[in-house]
Amino acid sequence: MTPAISVRRAVTGLLAAVAVAGGLAMGATPAHATTPRSAVTVLPVVDMEATVLAAQIDPRRPDSTLTPGAKDSVLAVERALQARNLLDARWVDGYFGTSTITAYAAFQRSLGYSGLAANGLPGPSSLTALGQGRFTLTRLIGPGAHLQRDGYTIDARTQAMLTESERLLGFHLTLSQGSYNPGGDPTSAGTHDGGGVVDINVDGMSADTRTAVTRALRQVGFAAWVRNPSQGDWPWHIHAAAISDTDLSTQAQNQTGDYYLGLNGLANHAADDGPRIPIQTWEEYQRSH
Incomplete structure (x- = not known):
C-alpha cells in the first residue's frame, strides 16, 4: 500500500467519525440505540371483570x-368515552352509573351493534375497540357459545357454572326456563331475554333442598333466589342470574346489582330472602378453588 493511499483512508475514516459524532450531537439516534425507558408510553390497564x-x-x-x-378501570373507560364526545367530563369519576351506561351503549351502537350487544354492559369486542391506543385489557370475560340444556338455550359460561353447582350438590339440576328467550316469558319482566339467566325446576324438593340448591348456585357466582307463587304469577322455582355474564339483559343486570346491595331482585326491592354467603363471580370462584 502506498503512503498516499494510506493517508487518504485515514482521512476518510476520520471524516466518517466526525460525521457520526456530529450527528449524535445534533440529536441523531444510531440504529442500535434503544428508546429511553421514560419515553415509552405506558397505557392504563383496564380490569374487565371489575x-x-x-x-x-x-x-x-x-x-x-x-x-x-x-x-381506575372505570376511569380509563370513561376517559375514552369522553374523548369520543359520548360522556360529559363531570361524569368521568370512576362510577359506572346510568350516564356511563348510556354513553357506553351509544359507543356500542356506533360500532354497528344492536340488541344485547348494545346493552351498555361492556363486552370483550366493544371494550377492545374502545381501548385502541388508550388502554389495554386484563381479565377478559365472555359468555361463550350458545348450547342446549334440557331443551333450552344457554351459554357456555352458564353451563359451566351449573355443572359446578351440581358437583357441589351431588345431583342433577333440571331447567324450567333458559336464556335468550326475548318475550318468551311475560312473567320474567325481561330477565330471560338475554344470556346468563335460568330457572331451576324444584318439583319434589323439600324447603331445605331448595335452600341448599340456592346456596350452591350463589357459591359459584349466580344471583339466585327461591321464588314462590305469592311473589308473582309463577310456580315454585329457583331463579338464577349469572353475575357478570356480558349478555345479561338490562333487567337481569339490575337483578345482579340488587343482589350485591342485599335485595331480592324483584320490583318491590325487598330485602334478600335467600341464604347469605360471601358474594363472588364465577371467575372469583374459580381462582379460589
Whole structure:
C-alpha cells in the first residue's frame, strides 16, 4: 500500500467519525440505540371483570359509592368515552352509573351493534375497540357459545357454572326456563331475554333442598333466589342470574346489582330472602378453588 493511499483512508475514516459524532450531537439516534425507558408510553390497564361488575352494581346504588377495585378501570373507560364526545367530563369519576351506561351503549351502537350487544354492559369486542391506543385489557370475560340444556338455550359460561353447582350438590339440576328467550316469558319482566339467566325446576324438593340448591348456585357466582307463587304469577322455582355474564339483559343486570346491595331482585326491592354467603363471580370462584 502506498503512503498516499494510506493517508487518504485515514482521512476518510476520520471524516466518517466526525460525521457520526456530529450527528449524535445534533440529536441523531444510531440504529442500535434503544428508546429511553421514560419515553415509552405506558397505557392504563383496564380490569374487565371489575369494570363489568361496576356496570351492574353502580347504577343500582342509592349513592355514588364506588365498586371496590374498579375505580381506575372505570376511569380509563370513561376517559375514552369522553374523548369520543359520548360522556360529559363531570361524569368521568370512576362510577359506572346510568350516564356511563348510556354513553357506553351509544359507543356500542356506533360500532354497528344492536340488541344485547348494545346493552351498555361492556363486552370483550366493544371494550377492545374502545381501548385502541388508550388502554389495554386484563381479565377478559365472555359468555361463550350458545348450547342446549334440557331443551333450552344457554351459554357456555352458564353451563359451566351449573355443572359446578351440581358437583357441589351431588345431583342433577333440571331447567324450567333458559336464556335468550326475548318475550318468551311475560312473567320474567325481561330477565330471560338475554344470556346468563335460568330457572331451576324444584318439583319434589323439600324447603331445605331448595335452600341448599340456592346456596350452591350463589357459591359459584349466580344471583339466585327461591321464588314462590305469592311473589308473582309463577310456580315454585329457583331463579338464577349469572353475575357478570356480558349478555345479561338490562333487567337481569339490575337483578345482579340488587343482589350485591342485599335485595331480592324483584320490583318491590325487598330485602334478600335467600341464604347469605360471601358474594363472588364465577371467575372469583374459580381462582379460589
